[in-house]
Amino acid sequence: xxxxxxxxxxxxxxxxxxxxxxxxxxxxxxxxxxxxxxxxxxxxxxxxxxxxxxxxxxxxxxxxxxxxxxxxxxxxxxxxxxxxxxxxxxxxxxxxxxxxxxxxxxxxxxxxxxxxxxxxxxxxxxxxxxxxxxxxxxxxxxxxxxxxxxxxxxxxxxxxxxxxxxxxxxxxxxxxxxxxxxxxxxxxxxxxxxxxxxx
Amino acid sequence: xxxxxxxxxxxxxxxxxxxxxxxxxxxxxxxxxxxxxxxxxxxxxxxxxxxxxxxxxxxxxxxxxxxxxxxxxxxxxxxxxxxxxxxxxxxxxxxxxxxxxxxxxxxxxxxxxxxxxxxxxxxxxxxxxxxxxxxxxxxxxxxxxxxxxxxxxxxxxxxxxxxxxxxxxxxxxxxxxxxxxxxxxxxxxxxxxxxxxxx
Amino acid sequence: xxxxxxxxxxxxxxxxxxxxxxxxxxxxxxxxxxxxxxxxxxxxxxxxxxxxxxxxxxxxxxxxxxxxxxxxxxxxxxxxxxxxxxxxxxxxxxxxxxxxxxxxxxxxxxxxxxxxxxxxxxxxxxxxxxxxxxxxxxxxxxxxxxxxxxxxxxxxxxxxxxxxxxxxxxxxxxxxxxxxxxxxxxxxxxxxxxxxxxx
Numbered sequence: 001x002x003x004x005x006x007x008x009x010x011x012x013x014x015x016x017x018x019x020x021x022x023x024x025x026x027x028x029x030x031x032x033x034x035x036x037x038x039x040x041x042x043x044x045x046x047x048x049x050x051x052x053x054x055x056x057x058x059x060x061x062x063x064x065x066x067x068x069x070x071x072x073x074x075x076x077x078x079x080x081x082x083x084x085x086x087x088x089x090x091x092x093x094x095x096x097x098x099x100x101x102x103x104x105x106x107x108x109x110x111x112x113x114x115x116x117x118x119x120x121x122x123x124x125x126x127x128x129x130x131x132x133x134x135x136x137x138x139x140x141x142x143x144x145x146x147x148x149x150x151x152x153x154x155x156x157x158x159x160x161x162x163x164x165x166x167x168x169x170x171x172x173x174x175x176x177x178x179x180x181x182x183x184x185x186x187x188x189x190x191x192x193x194x195x196x197x198x199x
Numbered sequence: 200x201x202x203x204x205x206x207x208x209x210x211x212x213x214x215x216x217x218x219x220x221x222x223x224x225x226x227x228x229x230x231x232x233x234x235x236x237x238x239x240x241x242x243x244x245x246x247x248x249x250x251x252x253x254x255x256x257x258x259x260x261x262x263x264x265x266x267x268x269x270x271x272x273x274x275x276x277x278x279x280x281x282x283x284x285x286x287x288x289x290x291x292x293x294x295x296x297x298x299x300x301x302x303x304x305x306x307x308x309x310x311x312x313x314x315x316x317x318x319x320x321x322x323x324x325x326x327x328x329x330x331x332x333x334x335x336x337x338x339x340x341x342x343x344x345x346x347x348x349x350x351x352x353x354x355x356x357x358x359x360x361x362x363x364x365x366x367x368x369x370x371x372x373x374x375x376x377x378x379x380x381x382x383x384x385x386x387x388x389x390x391x392x393x394x395x396x397x398x
Numbered sequence: 399x400x401x402x403x404x405x406x407x408x409x410x411x412x413x414x415x416x417x418x419x420x421x422x423x424x425x426x427x428x429x430x431x432x433x434x435x436x437x438x439x440x441x442x443x444x445x446x447x448x449x450x451x452x453x454x455x456x457x458x459x460x461x462x463x464x465x466x467x468x469x470x471x472x473x474x475x476x477x478x479x480x481x482x483x484x485x486x487x488x489x490x491x492x493x494x495x496x497x498x499x500x501x502x503x504x505x506x507x508x509x510x511x512x513x514x515x516x517x518x519x520x521x522x523x524x525x526x527x528x529x530x531x532x533x534x535x536x537x538x539x540x541x542x543x544x545x546x547x548x549x550x551x552x553x554x555x556x557x558x559x560x561x562x563x564x565x566x567x568x569x570x571x572x573x574x575x576x577x578x579x580x581x582x583x584x585x586x587x588x589x590x591x592x593x594x595x596x597x
Contacts, residue, residue, distance in 0.1 A: 009409070011208070011224055025409055025426050026442075028224050028242050038491055043426050043444050044225075044460075046242050046260050056491035061444050061462045062243075064260045064278045074492030079462045080480055082279055082320040084337050090366035093237055093255035094273030094314050096332075097365045099381065115492050121480040121521045123320045123338035133494075138482050139521035139539035139553060141338035155338060155354055155553055166495045167488035182497065210407070210423055227423050227441050243424075245441050245459050261442075263459045263477045281478055281519040283536050289565040292436055292454035293472030293513050295531075296564050298580065322519045322537035340537035354537060354553055 014047075018055060033065075036073070060120070068109040068126070075112050078120035078138065083110060085126050113148070115165060123155075135163045149186070149193045162186070162193050213246075217254060232264075235272070259319070267308040267325070274311050277319035277337065282309060284325050312347070314364060322354075334362045348385070348392045361385070361392050412445075416453060431463075434471070458518070466507040466524070473510050476518035476536065481508060483524050511546070513563060521553075533561045547584070547591045560584070560591050 002020040006012050010027040017029070018037030025043045029035065032049035039053060042061040047053065050067035057071050060079040068085040071077070086106045090097035100106055108126035112118065116130045119138035130136065131148030141155035151161040151169065162170040164179035170186060170193075171178055177186040177193065185196045201219040205211050209226040216228070217236030224242045228234065231248035238252060241260040246252065250264045253272035258264075260278045267284040270276070285305045289296035299305055307325035311317065315329045318337035329335065333345045336352030345351050350360040350368065361369040363378035369385060369392075370377055376385040376392065384395045400418040404410050408425040415427070416435030423441045427433065430447035437451060440459040445451065448465035455469050458477040466483040469475070484504045488495035498504055506524035510516065514528045517536035528534065532544045535551030544550050549559040549567065560568040562577035568584060568591075569576055575584040575591065583594045 026225055026243075026424055040491065043462075044243060044261075044424075044442060056489055056493075058489040058491055062261065062279075062442075062460065064242075066278075074489045074494070076487050076489040076492070078482065078487060079464075080279065080460075080478065082337065084277065084319045088334065088362065088366040088368060089275050089277060089316050089318070090314065091255060091257040091273045091275040091316070093239065093257055094275070095255075096273070096314055100366050115488070115494055117487050117489070119487070120482045121320070121519070125337055135486065138480065138523055163486065167486040167498050169486060225424055225442075243442060243460075261460065263441075265477075279478065281536065283476065283518045287533065287561065287565045287567060288474050288476060288515050288517070289513070290454055290456040290472045290474040290515070292438065292456055293474070294454075295472070295513055299565050320519070324536055 042079070054114075068107050070109070070111045072112060072114045072116075072132075074115045076117040077112075078118055078122070080121050081118045082121070082123040083126075084124065085110070087126050116146075117167070122157075133163065133165050135167070147192055149195075159191075162188070165195070241278070253313075267306050269308070269310045271311060271313040271315075271331070273314045275316040276311075277317055277321070279320050280317045281320070281322040282325075283323065284309070286325050315345075316366070321356075332362065332364050334366070346391055348394075358390075361387070364394070440477070452512075466505050468507070468509045470510060470512045470514075470530075472513045474515040475510075476516055476520070478519050479516045480519070480521040481524075482522065483508070485524050514544075515565070520555075531561065531563050533565070545590055547593075557589075560586070563593070 004017045004021045006023045007025045009025045012029045013031040014033045016034045021039040023041045027045045029047040030049045033047040033051045035053045036055035039057045044062040046064045048066045051065045052070045054073035056074045059077045062080045066085045092101040112130040113132040115133045117135045122136045123141045125143045129145045133149045134146045135151045137153030140157040142157045150159045151163045166182045168181040175188045203216045203220045205222045206224045208224045211228045212230040213232045215233045220238040222240045226244045228246045229248045232246040232250045234252045235254035238256045243261040245263045247265045249266040251269045255273045258276045265284045291300040311329040312331035314332045316334045321335045322340045324342045328344045330347030332348045334350045339356040340354035341356045349358045350362045365381045367380040374387045402415045402419040404421045405423045407423045410427045411429040412431045414432045419437040421439045425443045427445040428447045431445040431449045433451045434453035437455045442460040444462045446464045449463045450468045452471035454472040457475045460478045464483045490499040510528040511530040513531045515533045520534045521539045523541045527543045529546030531547045533549045538555040539553035540555045548557045549561045564580045566579040573586045
């Protein structure tokens with residue numbers, strides 16, 4: 001049993017942090033946020049109440065995670081990835097817009113599935129799902145769902161290849177693909193890809 | 200009379216902060232910055248000397264406001280919006296460029312008008328004006344002025360619709376538009392839109 | 399001999415900081431990072447072990463410099479520029495990807511040459527070199543090398559002009575160019591430009 005390691009400048013108001021997780025300088029974790037075991041939470045990150053972070057997640061520096069966000073196990077979040085949770089935001093303090101914030105119907109959830117990677121400074125528009133093991137290029141703007149294992153780049157983000165569970169770009173031939181690093185093999189079915197489970 | 204609430208890790212060097220304003224963790228407000236009443240200044244924001252922030256403004260986390268910026272009343276600034284104030288910056292410490300910084304002719308101002316919203320990670324090129332109640336999509340790069348009530352996205356940002364004062368996307372028919380949420384009605388005149396003041 | 403000035407909220411674990419350098423609030427410089435003389439390191443910056451920063455460099459706020467990065471003398475880094483050092487990142491804690499991080503073959507270096515400028519929120523894909531005195535527009539995504547003195551914008555970044563050492567955009571006529579501010583003259587040779595050394 002390894003307790004979390006928390007830097008002395010970090011503000012951790014949640015008591016729901018998994019064992020072995022490291023929390024670095026100037027981080028702020030609000031009450032009611034869940035962070036799993038064996039995570040690494042880089043300098044200057046902010047985790048709002050209601051956020052769920054699974055085990056083995058790596059957050060590089062300055063990530064701001066807002067209510068409505070779920071990061072599943074083993075996700076990688078590069079530095080300064082931008083999450084959002086309101087598609088048409090206004091200042092709730094503006095009298096003309098106050099009615100929009102009388103309840104939480106403005107809140108839109110976002111999910112990043114197991115093992116996916118988000119490159120530095122990527123922007124996720126509220127409501128998207130990033131499929132398992134997908135990879136989002138640095139600086140991309142993701143405005144619709146990303147398929148598992150897809151490699152997407154650009155603004156708006158579009159698919160330019162496929163990636164293996166291990167992170168390697170897959171070598172594609174016709175309807176099959178394979179990883180030269182770990183040997184995994186895949187079958188491509190239209191806009192989806194499926195890993196072959198070998199016995 | 201409600202004094203500002205200032206988190207104990209924040210550095211507030213200005214004495215010009217309005218009543219009821221909340222300033223959160225690791226914020227730095229420099230001497231000579233003006234912040235109005237009833238604002239919310241999220242974690243890690245930085246407000247430089249000379250910046251003017253009106254009443255009822257919401258700054259989400261990690262916004263850096265530099266000299267020359269004016270945010271009018273009720274503006275919403277999503278997380279990590281990027282403001283700039285120099286179109287052709289160099290390190291002032293580089294001898295070859297030192298002459299550029301002998302005076303302040305490099306400084307270019309930016310203005311965001313009443314009730315406008317700036318999405319997460321939007322970039323504003325120095326010198327633009329964002330019209331009242333306009334909405335800038337997350338991750339957009341704004342290189343020219345944005346009309347009041349315009350919804351703009353992309354890099355460079357371009358108009359894809361119109362938004363109401365309340366934040367709702369307007370329903371457009373020919374030269375009129377209306378808001379299904381608050382009932383406001385508008386007239387479109389070329390690249391501008393005008394709200395009808397009902398008696 | 400002017401010792402570095404270090405704000406009392408900054409965490410400086412390196413003893414390799416040059417004279418006259420200023421380090422501002424909430425900065426974190428790790429052990430083993432090198433920062434030259436007469437630099438300005440703005441609020442919230444993070445400098446990882448192994449990073450090399452030359453003399454006279456200006457880092458605006460919230461820049462995160464990761465291992466493998468070299469900034470030569472007199473570089474300007476706008477607020478929130480995004481550096482990366484891994485082209486296909488995964489969470490090293492994800493069992494399916496752990497083999498990728500058994501050694502440092504994933505690490506890719508980036509270099510910014512003398513006097514170059516990086517605009518706010520620009521993204522540099524790991525492995526690029528920014529030539530001396532080049533200028534990268536705010537919000538650009540740089541995925542390949544940038545020539546000396548080139549002005550690049552967009553995603554992916556592409557060249558739209560040339561800039562002088564002093565930061566001024568050059569006036570181009572046929573195969574020559576000149577600076578209306580400092581009088582420097584240049585010869586354009588295909589996709590490169592060369593400053594004429596006057597006797």
